[in-house]
Amino acid sequence: NAGVTQTPKFQVLKTGQSMTLQCAQDMNHNSMYWYRQDPGMGLRLIYYSASEGTTDKGEVPNGYNVSRLNKREFSLRLESAAPSQTSVYFCASSEAGTSGIETQYFGPGTRLLVL
Amino acid sequence: SQQGEEDPQALSIQEGENATMNCSYKTSINNLQWYRQNSGRGLVHLILIRSNEREKHSGRLRVTLDTSKKSSSLLITASRAADTASYFCATDANDYKLSFGAGTTVTVRA
Numbered sequence: 320n321a322g323v324t325q326t327p328k329f330q331v332l333k334t335g336q337s338m339t340l341q342c343a344q345d346m347n348h349n350s351m352y353w354y355r356q357d358p359g360m361g362l363r364l365i366y367y368s369a370s371e372g373t374t375d376k377g378e379v380p381n382g383y384n385v386s387r388l389n390k391r392e393f394s395l396r397l398e399s400a401a402p403s404q405t406s407v408y409f410c411a412s413s414e415a416g417t418s419g420i421e422t423q424y425f426g427p428g429t430r431l432l433v434l
Numbered sequence: 435s436q437q438g439e440e441d442p443q444a445l446s447i448q449e450g451e452n453a454t455m456n457c458s459y460k461t462s463i464n465n466l467q468w469y470r471q472n473s474g475r476g477l478v479h480l481i482l483i484r485s486n487e488r489e490k491h492s493g494r495l496r497v498t499l500d501t502s503k504k505s506s507s508l509l510i511t512a513s514r515a516a517d518t519a520s521y522f523c524a525t526d527a528n529d530y531k532l533s534f535g536a537g538t539t540v541t542v543r544a
Contacts (some may be wrong), residue, residue: 323476352531361522361536362477369530377531409476420526422467425476 321345325410325426332433340395340429341371342410350413351393352423353377353385355406362409368393369415402434407431438466438523438535446541448494453510455538458503464526466499466506471520471537480508480521511540 326341344351351368354362364377366385374385382404384396393412399405402417407430413423438459447453465484468479476484483490483499485507490497504510510517520539524532 354534359536362534364531364533367531375530381442415530417491420464420530422479422482422534423469423477423524423532424479427476 321425323412323424325408325429327429328427331351332397332431334401335398337396337398338400338431339397340398340408340431341392342394342426344410344412344424345391346356346424347390347413347424348412348414348424349390350415350420351387352413353383353395354391354409354411355379355404356409356428357406357428365395365408366375374400398413400431405431405433438525438533439537440521440523440535442538443536444539444541446543447513448543449513449515451513452518453513453540453542455508455521457505457506457535457541459523459525459533461525461527462501466497467524467526467532468495468497468506468508469522469524469534471522473519477522488513501525510540513540515542515544518542 323344352367353365368374368387371390386394410426411423414421441456466478467482471477494511499506520537522537524534
């Protein structure tokens, strides 16, 4: 049981390059999330998928796209990377219970540097 | 914008002392959760308290929730060096996502 896995762990991009961050979970969770974490800012939600087949914008969606490929996988794409997207990216998954979101399980993160 | 705000931003204590941090939020919530993040790692869930609960315990952790004041506190008793980490509160405001605060950085000195 691997939990939430993310690839790659580290990436360096040049401005304008594109890349896809991959995330997979093996806990059969319905909901998946992408966050970015910048120093002193806590986590900010980029996109989320409440269930397979749906995606919604979070707090900071500009410059990103997502795909909920199936129940297990949720990818984040940067079409044209900018230095402002230098950050640590976390994927998470959870169940949505009858009284709100349950525990979120986080991946180890992807450290992205855009030059 | 972030729903929760932790206070203080940073806390330094001696091993064996208690650590208390607070979280304030703005709108009504379904539940409030606390997470820990060790340096360079992902977040780990510590405890979830629902809006109809006032206090919850888990090992050396004690969480309180005051919905009238829109605030929560996390108490870590008898702290250890391994408790050195950043702690985040996260609120579920019935919109299918969590909102995280900026965190409290706790340093436990040996």
